Amino acid sequence: MPTWFYPVLEGVIAFFLVAGGIFAFIGSLGLTHLKDFYMRLHGPSKTTTLGVGCVLMASMIYFRATTGHFSFQEMLITIFLFITAPATAHLLSKAALHQKLVADIRTRNVPDQLETASEPDEANAQQTESRLP
Amino acid sequence: MLDIALWISIALFAASLMLNVFRLAIGPDLPDRILAVDTMYVNSIALIVLFGIQLNSKAYFEAALLIAMLGFVSTVAVCKYLLRGDIIE
Numbered sequence A: 001m002p003t004w005f006y007p008v009l010e011g012v013i014a015f016f017l018v019a020g021g022i023f024a025f026i027g028s029l030g031l032t033h034l035k036d037f038y039m040r041l042h043g044p045s046k047t048t049t050l051g052v053g054c055v056l057m058a059s060m061i062y063f064r065a066t067t068g069h070f071s072f073q074e075m076l077i078t079i080f081l082f083i084t085a086p087a088t089a090h091l092l093s094k095a096a097l098h099q100k101l102v103a104d105i106r107t108r109n110v111p112d113q114l115e116t117a118s119e120p121d122e123a124n125a126q127q128t129e130s131r132l133p
Numbered sequence B: 001m002l003d004i005a006l007w008i009s010i011a012l013f014a015a016s017l018m019l020n021v022f023r024l025a026i027g028p029d030l031p032d033r034i035l036a037v038d039t040m041y042v043n044s045i046a047l048i049v050l051f052g053i054q055l056n057s058k059a060y061f062e063a064a065l066l067i068a069m070l071g072f073v074s075t076v077a078v079c080k081y082l083l084r085g086d087i088i089e
Helices: A005-033 A042-067 A073-098 A112-118 A122-131 B002-026 B030-055 B061-084
Strands: none
Touching (some): A005 B002, A042 B002, B002 B030, B030 B061
16 A cells, blocks of 8 residues: 555544544434434434444454454444344334333324224323324 | 544543433333443444554454344343243243
8 A cells, every 4th residue: 555545544534433423422312312212212223323333434444454454343243233223123112112102292103003903092092193293 | 633533432432321321320111221221232332343443453343243242132132021021932
C-alpha cells in the first residue's frame, strides 16, 4: 500500500467509529425516552445493530491495515447480529402482545381483532376502539 | 485522529449502556427489561471490539462472538418462557 493512503484509511476508520457510537447512542436514547413498548422496540432493534455494524466495519478495516491479512471473526459477528436482531424483535413483540401491554394513543395499527379474539370483553373492545385515531 | 475517535466512540457506548441500565431499572413491564438486557449485550459487544482495537490485539473477538450467541439464545429462551410458560416443551 502507498504511504499517502494511510491517513485516508485512518479518516475512514475514525468516521466509522464515531458514526457507530452516535447510532448506538440514538438507539438507547429512544429506548429510554419513547412512550410505550411498541415504540421502544424500534430504537434498539434497528439503530443498535447499525451502530455495532459500523464499529465492526471499522475494526475490520483497522486490522486489515495493521496486520495485512483479512480477519473473518468480525464478519462472522456482523452476519450473526444481522440475522438474530429481527428474530429477537419479532419474539419480543409477540411476548408483548401476549401480555397485552398498554399502547399509547399515538401508536397506530393496534391489532384490535387479536385482542378481542383472545378476550371477548366489551370494555376491552371499547378501549381499543377509542385508542384508534 | 484515531485515538480521539476511539475515545469518543467508547464514551458514546458507555453512555448508551448507562441509558440501558436506567431502562432496566425503571422498566414498567417484563418485555421492557428483556429489551434493555438485549440492547446491553449488543452494546457490550461493541465495547469489547473497541477495547480490542485500543489494545491492538485480536484475542477478544472470540469473547464477542460468544456473547452474541449466548445473548441471542438467552433472549429467545426468556421470550419463549413469557409466551408459553415453559421453555422446552
